[in-house]
Amino acid sequence: MHSVVYCLLSLVLPSPLHRATTIAKLLPTHAVHKCVSSKRKLWKALSERPWDSLLRQKYRDCVYKHRRALSSYHTATEECLISNNNLGAFYRYVNRRITSSTGVGTVVVNGVALTDDYLKADAFNNYFSSVSLIDDGLIPNCVDVPLLSILDHIIGSFFSRTRCIC
Numbered sequence: 001m002h003s004v005v006y007c008l009l010s011l012v013l014p015s016p017l018h019r020a021t022t023i024a025k026l027l028p029t030h031a032v033h034k035c036v037s038s039k040r041k042l043w044k045a046l047s048e049r050p051w052d053s054l055l056r057q058k059y060r061d062c063v064y065k066h067r068r069a070l071s072s073y074h075t076a077t078e079e080c081l082i083s084n085n086n087l088g089a090f091y092r093y094v095n096r097r098i099t100s101s102t103g104v105g106t107v108v109v110n111g112v113a114l115t116d117d118y119l120k121a122d123a124f125n126n127y128f129s130s131v132s133l134i135d136d137g138l139i140p141n142c143v144d145v146p147l148l149s150i151l152d153h154i155i156g157s158f159f160s161r162t163r164c165i166c
Contacts, residue, residue, distance in 0.1 A: 029073050035066035 042059040049055060081093055107114045109123045 029069070031069045032066070032073055035062060035069050038062050039066055 107120045
Protein backbone atom coordinates (compact mmCIF):
# COMPACT_ATOMS: atom_id res chain seq x y z
CA MET A 1 0.00 0.00 0.00
CA HIS A 2 2.83 2.35 0.91
CA SER A 3 4.59 1.83 -2.45
CA VAL A 4 1.35 2.50 -4.36
CA VAL A 5 0.85 5.84 -2.58
CA TYR A 6 4.48 6.72 -3.15
CA CYS A 7 4.20 5.96 -6.87
CA LEU A 8 1.04 8.07 -7.19
CA LEU A 9 2.61 10.98 -5.35
CA SER A 10 5.76 10.78 -7.44
CA LEU A 11 3.66 10.99 -10.60
CA VAL A 12 1.70 14.03 -9.41
CA LEU A 13 4.26 16.05 -7.46
CA PRO A 14 7.31 17.59 -9.14
CA SER A 15 10.52 15.80 -8.32
CA PRO A 16 13.65 17.68 -7.31
CA LEU A 17 16.38 17.97 -9.90
CA HIS A 18 19.20 15.54 -9.39
CA ARG A 19 22.48 17.40 -9.34
CA ALA A 20 24.73 14.44 -8.71
CA THR A 21 26.70 15.00 -11.92
CA THR A 22 27.29 18.68 -11.10
CA ILE A 23 28.39 17.94 -7.55
CA ALA A 24 30.61 15.08 -8.70
CA LYS A 25 32.42 17.43 -11.06
CA LEU A 26 33.16 19.82 -8.20
CA LEU A 27 34.60 17.22 -5.85
CA PRO A 28 38.32 16.46 -6.08
CA THR A 29 39.34 13.38 -7.97
CA HIS A 30 40.33 10.03 -6.56
CA ALA A 31 44.00 10.83 -7.21
CA VAL A 32 43.78 13.93 -5.00
CA HIS A 33 42.11 11.98 -2.18
CA LYS A 34 44.72 9.25 -2.47
CA CYS A 35 47.55 11.78 -2.27
CA VAL A 36 46.00 13.45 0.78
CA SER A 37 45.64 10.18 2.66
CA SER A 38 49.16 8.99 1.83
CA LYS A 39 50.56 12.41 2.72
CA ARG A 40 48.78 12.27 6.07
CA LYS A 41 50.15 8.79 6.79
CA LEU A 42 53.68 9.80 5.85
CA TRP A 43 53.46 12.96 7.99
CA LYS A 44 52.39 10.92 10.98
CA ALA A 45 55.25 8.47 10.44
CA LEU A 46 57.68 11.35 9.92
CA SER A 47 56.62 13.00 13.17
CA GLU A 48 57.47 9.75 14.97
CA ARG A 49 60.82 9.31 13.14
CA PRO A 50 62.09 12.77 12.09
CA TRP A 51 65.64 11.42 11.52
CA ASP A 52 64.54 9.05 8.73
CA SER A 53 65.78 10.71 5.51
CA LEU A 54 64.16 8.11 3.24
CA LEU A 55 60.79 8.77 4.86
CA ARG A 56 61.33 12.52 4.50
CA GLN A 57 62.08 12.05 0.78
CA LYS A 58 58.92 9.96 0.35
CA TYR A 59 56.90 12.67 2.09
CA ARG A 60 58.44 15.38 -0.10
CA ASP A 61 57.67 13.37 -3.26
CA CYS A 62 54.12 12.83 -2.03
CA VAL A 63 53.71 16.58 -1.45
CA TYR A 64 54.87 17.33 -5.00
CA LYS A 65 52.53 14.65 -6.37
CA HIS A 66 49.64 16.12 -4.37
CA ARG A 67 50.37 19.61 -5.67
CA ARG A 68 50.45 18.36 -9.27
CA ALA A 69 47.20 16.40 -8.83
CA LEU A 70 45.47 19.37 -7.21
CA SER A 71 46.74 21.74 -9.89
CA SER A 72 45.55 19.46 -12.68
CA TYR A 73 42.18 19.12 -10.94
CA HIS A 74 41.81 22.91 -10.72
CA THR A 75 42.90 23.28 -14.34
CA ALA A 76 40.34 20.71 -15.49
CA THR A 77 37.62 22.41 -13.43
CA GLU A 78 38.41 25.82 -14.91
CA GLU A 79 38.58 24.44 -18.46
CA CYS A 80 35.20 22.77 -17.96
CA LEU A 81 33.78 26.00 -16.59
CA ILE A 82 35.05 27.99 -19.58
CA SER A 83 33.90 25.42 -22.14
CA ASN A 84 30.35 25.46 -20.71
CA ASN A 85 29.95 29.14 -21.72
CA ASN A 86 27.85 29.81 -18.63
CA LEU A 87 28.60 33.38 -17.60
CA GLY A 88 26.75 33.14 -14.27
CA ALA A 89 28.67 30.04 -13.22
CA PHE A 90 31.92 31.71 -14.28
CA TYR A 91 31.25 34.80 -12.14
CA ARG A 92 30.21 32.65 -9.16
CA TYR A 93 33.46 30.73 -9.48
CA VAL A 94 35.54 33.90 -9.74
CA ASN A 95 33.77 35.55 -6.78
CA ARG A 96 34.29 32.42 -4.69
CA ARG A 97 37.99 32.50 -5.52
CA ILE A 98 38.57 36.19 -4.76
CA THR A 99 36.52 36.38 -1.58
CA SER A 100 38.66 36.21 1.52
CA SER A 101 37.54 36.00 5.12
CA THR A 102 40.87 37.23 6.42
CA GLY A 103 41.70 40.90 6.52
CA VAL A 104 44.86 42.79 5.77
CA GLY A 105 47.42 42.44 8.52
CA THR A 106 49.41 45.20 10.13
CA VAL A 107 50.90 47.64 7.63
CA VAL A 108 54.12 49.49 8.48
CA VAL A 109 54.55 52.91 6.84
CA ASN A 110 57.65 54.94 7.65
CA GLY A 111 58.25 52.89 10.79
CA VAL A 112 54.69 53.36 12.12
CA ALA A 113 52.49 50.26 12.49
CA LEU A 114 48.96 50.80 11.19
CA THR A 115 46.21 48.53 12.51
CA ASP A 116 43.09 50.59 11.77
CA ASP A 117 41.37 49.63 8.51
CA TYR A 118 40.85 53.24 7.44
CA LEU A 119 44.50 54.13 8.02
CA LYS A 120 45.63 51.04 6.11
CA ALA A 121 43.30 51.90 3.21
CA ASP A 122 44.62 55.46 3.20
CA ALA A 123 48.23 54.21 3.20
CA PHE A 124 47.57 51.89 0.25
CA ASN A 125 45.70 54.67 -1.57
CA ASN A 126 48.63 57.07 -1.08
CA TYR A 127 51.10 54.46 -2.27
CA PHE A 128 49.21 53.39 -5.39
CA SER A 129 48.34 56.95 -6.35
CA SER A 130 52.02 57.90 -6.10
CA VAL A 131 53.21 55.10 -8.39
CA SER A 132 50.45 55.32 -11.01
CA LEU A 133 50.30 57.62 -14.01
CA ILE A 134 47.57 60.18 -14.62
CA ASP A 135 45.98 59.71 -18.04
CA ASP A 136 46.29 62.87 -20.12
CA GLY A 137 43.97 61.55 -22.83
CA LEU A 138 46.62 61.77 -25.58
CA ILE A 139 47.46 58.82 -27.79
CA PRO A 140 51.16 58.82 -28.79
CA ASN A 141 52.17 58.40 -32.42
CA CYS A 142 54.42 55.33 -32.41
CA VAL A 143 54.56 54.38 -36.09
CA ASP A 144 58.33 54.20 -36.56
CA VAL A 145 59.35 53.26 -33.01
CA PRO A 146 60.46 49.65 -32.50
CA LEU A 147 58.53 47.68 -29.89
CA LEU A 148 61.63 46.85 -27.86
CA SER A 149 62.44 50.49 -27.20
CA ILE A 150 58.84 51.12 -26.08
CA LEU A 151 59.03 48.22 -23.63
CA ASP A 152 62.39 49.45 -22.32
CA HIS A 153 60.87 52.89 -21.74
CA ILE A 154 57.76 51.50 -20.00
CA ILE A 155 59.75 49.17 -17.75
CA GLY A 156 62.28 51.88 -16.91
CA SER A 157 59.50 54.35 -16.16
CA PHE A 158 57.74 51.82 -13.95
CA PHE A 159 60.83 51.03 -11.89
CA SER A 160 61.74 54.67 -11.52
CA ARG A 161 58.26 55.49 -10.17
CA THR A 162 57.85 52.56 -7.78
CA ARG A 163 59.11 52.89 -4.28
CA CYS A 164 58.88 50.75 -1.17
CA ILE A 165 55.79 51.34 1.00
CA CYS A 166 57.75 50.84 4.22
